[in-house]
Amino acid sequence: xxxxxxxHFPHAADIGIRGFGPTRAAAFEQAALALTAxxxxxxxxxxxxxxxxxxxxxxDGALLVEWLNEIVYEMATxxxxxSRLEVALAGHALxxxxxxxxxxxxxxxxxxxxxxxxxxxLAVHQEGGRWIAQxxxxx
Amino acid sequence: xxxSGWVQDEAYRWRRPPTGAMRVPAVIYASAALMAEMxxxxxxxxxxxxxxxxxxxxxYAMPDAHWGYGFPIGGxxxxxxxxxxxxxxxxxxxxxxxxxxxxxxxxxVGELRPLKEALADTLFGEVPAGVGSTGAISLAPAEMDxxxxxxxxxxxxxxxxxxxxxxxxxEQGRMAGALPDCVSDKAKNRQRREMGTLxxxxxxxxxxxxxxxxxxxxxxxxxxxxxDVVVSIHCGSRGLGHQIGTEFLRDMAKSAAGFGIALPxxxxxxxxxxxPVGERYLGAMRGAINCAxxxxxxxxxxxxxxxxxxxxxxxxxxxxxxxxxxCKLEEHQVGGVPRRxxxxxxxxxxxxxxxxxxxxxxxxxxGQPVMIGGSMGTGSYMLVGAATxxxxxxxxxxxxxxxxxxxHQALRTWRGRAVIDELAGRGILIRSPSYxxxxxxxPGAYKDVTAVVDEADQAGLARKVARLKxxxxxxx
Numbered sequence: 001x002x003x004x005x006x007x008h009f010p011h012a013a014d015i016g017i018r019g020f021g022p023t024r025a026a027a028f029e030q031a032a033l034a035l036t037a038x039x040x041x042x043x044x045x046x047x048x049x050x051x052x053x054x055x056x057x058x059x060d061g062a063l064l065v066e067w068l069n070e071i072v073y074e075m076a077t078x079x080x081x082x083s084r085l086e087v088a089l090a091g092h093a094l095x096x097x098x099x100x101x102x103x104x105x106x107x108x109x110x111x112x113x114x115x116x117x118x119x120x121x122l123a124v125h126q127e128g129g130r131w132i133a134q135x136x137x138x139x
Numbered sequence: 140x141x142x143s144g145w146v147q148d149e150a151y152r153w154r155r156p157p158t159g160a161m162r163v164p165a166v167i168y169a170s171a172a173l174m175a176e177m178x179x180x181x182x183x184x185x186x187x188x189x190x191x192x193x194x195x196x197x198x199y200a201m202p203d204a205h206w207g208y209g210f211p212i213g214g215x216x217x218x219x220x221x222x223x224x225x226x227x228x229x230x231x232x233x234x235x236x237x238x239x240x241x242x243x244x245x246x247x248v249g250e251l252r253p254l255k256e257a258l259a260d261t262l263f264g265e266v267p268a269g270v271g272s273t274g275a276i277s278l279a280p281a282e283m284d285x286x287x288x289x290x291x292x293x294x295x296x297x298x299x300x301x302x303x304x305x306x307x308x309x310e311q312g313r314m315a316g317a318l319p320d321c322v323s324d325k326a327k328n329r330q331r332r333e334m335g336t337l338x339x340x341x342x343x344x345x346x347x348x349x350x351x352x353x354x355x356x357x358x359x360x361x362x363x364x365x366x367d368v369v370v371s372i373h374c375g376s377r378g379l380g381h382q383i384g385t386e387f388l389r390d391m392a393k394s395a396a397g398f399g400i401a402l403p404x405x406x407x408x409x410x411x412x413x414x415p416v417g418e419r420y421l422g423a424m425r426g427a428i429n430c431a432x433x434x435x436x437x438x439x440x441x442x443x444x445x446x447x448x449x450x451x452x453x454x455x456x457x458x459x460x461x462x463x464x465x466c467k468l469e470e471h472q473v474g475g476v477p478r479r480x481x482x483x484x485x486x487x488x489x490x491x492x493x494x495x496x497x498x499x500x501x502x503x504x505x506g507q508p509v510m511i512g513g514s515m516g517t518g519s520y521m522l523v524g525a526a527t528x529x530x531x532x533x534x535x536x537x538x539x540x541x542x543x544x545x546x547h548q549a550l551r552t553w554r555g556r557a558v559i560d561e562l563a564g565r566g567i568l569i570r571s572p573s574y575x576x577x578x579x580x581x582p583g584a585y586k587d588v589t590a591v592v593d594e595a596d597q598a599g600l601a602r603k604v605a606r607l608k609x610x611x612x613x614x615x
Contacts, residue, residue, distance in 0.1 A: 010545035012178065012206045039270060062389070069385050076329050076378050079271045103271035110270030111575035112546075113339040113615070115233040115381040118208050119392070119405040138208065138233045138381075139340050139546070 002130050006034035009121075011136045016121055017068075018134035024124065027133035028064060029085040032071050032098070035117075036082055038137060039075075040108040045083035047099030056093040060124035063092050064133050068117035071098060072137075075114070079103050112139045140177040147171065151202075151598035155182070160401070161189040167200040168532065168598040173590065180206035181213075187403045188216050192411070193224025195480055196473055201487050201537035202594035203586065208232065209406030212486035215535045217471065219480055220412040225400070226420055227409035228387035230483040231466050235384060235424055236431030237342075237375030238462035238488075239510040240308075241521070242439060244446065245454040246368040248348045251610060255568060258346065258449045259611040263570035265445040266344055266438055267336040268615040270573075274335035276437070283327050284319035286334070290429030291460075294436035300443075304436065306499050308460040309489070312436065314429050318422025322379070323386055326423070329378030330430060335437035339576060339615035341539075342374040343515065344442065350518070350608035357523045357604045360505040361458060369458065369607060371519060372438050373512050376431035383427050387420045412481055421466070428465060435460055459508035463488050463538045469497075471533050482533045490524040490536035490601040509601045511592055512539045515569060515612040516562055516582030520592045522601035536601040540588035549584040550575065558582075571614035580614060 004021035015038050019030025036042045053070045057063040067087070074080060082100035103110060120136040145153045145167075153174055155165040165185040167174065181204045188198040188210055195217045204213030209229030218224030251258070267274055278286060286293045291312030295302055305312035337344060349367045352358045363369070376383075391408035394416050395401075400409065410417040439457065446453040466483045473480075491498055491507040498507055509522040517540070524534065544552070555574025558581045562569055571577050596603045 008547055010547040012180075012545060013212065013542050015546055058393070062392075065389070072385075073325060073329065073382070076381075077331075079273070105269065105271065105572050109573050109575065111339075111573045111579060113270045116385040116388075119388075120208055122405075 004030050006030040006037065008034060008037065011121070014136050014138050016134060016136045018132060020130050020132045022131065024131045025087040025089045027124070027131035028067055028087045031064060031068065031133040032082065032085045035068055035071060035114065035137060038114055038139060039110045039112060040081060042083045044108055045081045046101050047084040048101045050097050050099045051078065053096040053098060054094065059092060061122045063094060064124050064135060065117045065119060065122065067094055067096065068135070068137065072114050072116055074098065081108060114139055140174055140179050140182055142174060151594055155186065157189065161186055163189050163194050164197045165189050166197045167204065168594070168600060169202045170594055173202055173594055177204060178206045181211045184209065184211040185214060187407055188214060190403060191225050191227070191407065191409060192400060193218040193222040195219050195478070199532040199535065201535065202598065203537040203539060203541040203591045205541045207485060209404055209408065210483065210485040212541065213537055214485045215483065215487050215532045217480040217482045217533050218412065219478060224412050224481060225409040226412050226417050226466055226481060227407060227483060228384055228391050228420060229406040229408050230485055231384070231424060232464040232485050233381050233384035234375040235380035235427035235464055236462040237464050238431060238435070238460065239512055240372045240435040240439065240460040241458040241508070241510050242370040242442065242455045243362055243458055244368045244370060246450060248366045248368055250450070251346065251368045254449050255610055258445065259568040259570050261445040261449050262344060262442065262611065263613050265441045266613060268572065268613055269339050272336050273332040276334045277332050278334060283330070286433050287319040287322060287426035287429055288317050290314055291432040291436035294433040299437045299440035304439065304457045307457040308432060309462060312432055314425045316422065317425035317429050319426055321419040321422035322383060322426050326379045326382035326386070329382045333377040334434060335441060336377060337374050337438065337613065337615045338377055341580060342615050344438065344613040345371045345609050346611035347371060347519065347607040347609050349605050351606040353603040353605060354523065357505050357602070360502065361508055361521065361604065363521065363605050370442055370455065371510060371512065371607070372435055372442070374434060374438065375464065376427040377434060379430045380427040383423045387423065390416055424466060428462060431462060432460065459510065461488050461510060469533070484535055486538050487535045488538045489534060491534045492524040492526045509536050511537060511588065513588030514540060514582040514585035515580060515609060515614065516567060517588055518609055519607045520588065520603060521605040521607060522592065522595065523604050525599050525602050531600055537591055537595045540585040540591055542584055543586045544584040546579040549579050549581050553578045553581040553583070567609050568611045569614060576614060
């Protein structure tokens with residue numbers, strides 16, 4: 001059984017986010033959680049409301065950037081944070097759902113706003129049976 | 140940084156002759172000490188910039204240069220549209236027209252001291268800062284387009300400030316050539332409730348004291364005397380600029396091959412200036428420049444409202460407003476011949492020298508004010524464009540200290556509450572919605588701004604005028 005999870009990795013001015021799991025979709029879901037964790041602890045975000053997302057791209061890497069940028073857009077325009085993600089992939093087309101809630105400054109204590117996902121340190125690949133999806137996000 | 144391949148042709152100038160696909164040399168302005176400390180990625184990125192079509196003279200990096208996206212932060216490059224020159228979304232960056240506006244207050248530091256706590260609280264209450272904060276203004280579609288075309292001049296027409304403010308803003312507060320139709324609905328939607336907000340990260344509003352004067356004549360021309368209180372506002376085009384950057388980076392990365400452009404790095408995404416996608420980007424980016432200038436104009440208005448409640452005798456006037464992430468059409472002498480070039484400045488500031496025709500008439504004799512922000516604990520500097528600036532990096536200088544430590548590392552090193560208490564002990568009041576945000580922005584996570592400014596001065600990019608010591612800092 002390959003565990004799913006996420007982590008941050010250092011970048012000089014911004015933050016690297018990395019998701020991993022048994023499938024490409026799981027790695028994408030975890031990368032989105034790592035994105036939330038740039039702003040606040042995902043455990044503080046109650047999955048009250050759901051938002052549907054779709055995107056597509058020419059390759060896995062560009063698709064990860066598209067997916068993360070869709071979430072950045074929803075975070076910015078709905079003033080929401082997301083703590084539960086569901087991704088279904090068909091080639092380089094993605095259908096996803098994100099559960100979360102409106103930002104509550106007192107409870108979430110959001111640290112920083114994400115401007116966008118970048119192509120820096122971008123990788124989507126399999127390593128020893130485990131899928132990894134990562135890039136640097138500009139904050 | 141590995142120095143092999145670099146030739147030190149002046150005390151503060153390093154040159155790497157073109158090799159491989161480089162069309163022009165790469166030039167870095169820095170001392171041997173700062174060069175040695177600089178990230179190898181800066182050398183790689185500035186050499187990559189030198190490969191882009193239509194680049195003129197050289198690809199430049201400033202003393203505060205560090206690893207960016209495609210271009211290094213602190214990168215300057217000019218392109219000739221008649222020679223297949225390009226515009227690069229990565230070369231402008233996500234936070235289009237992020238910049239600094241400095242305001243006089245008419246107050247002396249002795250008058251500030253008893254009001255400091257109340258002023259800090261009132262500014263924090265008045266100026267929306269931090270993630271998810273919204274402004275009082277919500278723009279309907281027609282107003283959004285008027286803002287994108289009108290910039291700070293639009294804000295003044297809507298009652299945020301006076302027309303006298305615009306004289307000291309680049310482009311007189313309105314960037315010509317903005318095309319609202321080239322700005323996507325998503326970008327506009329992201330901006331709808333973000334007018335007059337500071338944002339987060341390294342953005343701030345500071346109340347500062349002129350603590351030291353280095354150049355009396357220039358300081359006098361800027362209206363600065365030791366002990367004067369000024370305000371600095373650092374922010375940009377908010378969600379609109381971020382979305383435009385995101386979308387055009389993607390579009391230009393896709394279209395590059397079709398234009399025969401080989402991208403050494405996807406973040407260098409660019410398109411010919413005369414291509415449809417290049418022209419659309421220029422129109423959208425100029426809209427974002429207007430958005431950033433309008434945003435700083437509205438925040439100026441909110442700052443005035445806060446001062447009016449706490450220090451009614453204060454009179455806030457604009458000293459200068461300059462942007463750091465732009466691509467602008469400018470005339471420059473290249474080999475003695477005037478040429479119209481599109482100058483990208485990524486994390487770099489214009490620093491026009493004395494006599495430049497684009498400067499306001501009352502500053503033309505002395506040169507352009509150049510504001511260089513430090514971290515919240517260390518202070519900032521006011522410089523002036525040097526007489527040699529026109530020949531150096533197309534009239535550009537560095538823009539800030541630059542980080543020396545990742546946010547990741549800063550979070551493991553400091554606690555926000557402790558940083559706030561330590562700074563309060565030194566008379567610097569921090570107001571922020573996020574302790575974690577403060578820890579990530581801890582003064583120790585930044586390079587020594589004094590060293591960076593001294594090098595810009597020594598390299599002839601801009602001359603030191605005054606040092607500004609922070610008293611109040613509102614962080615997003």
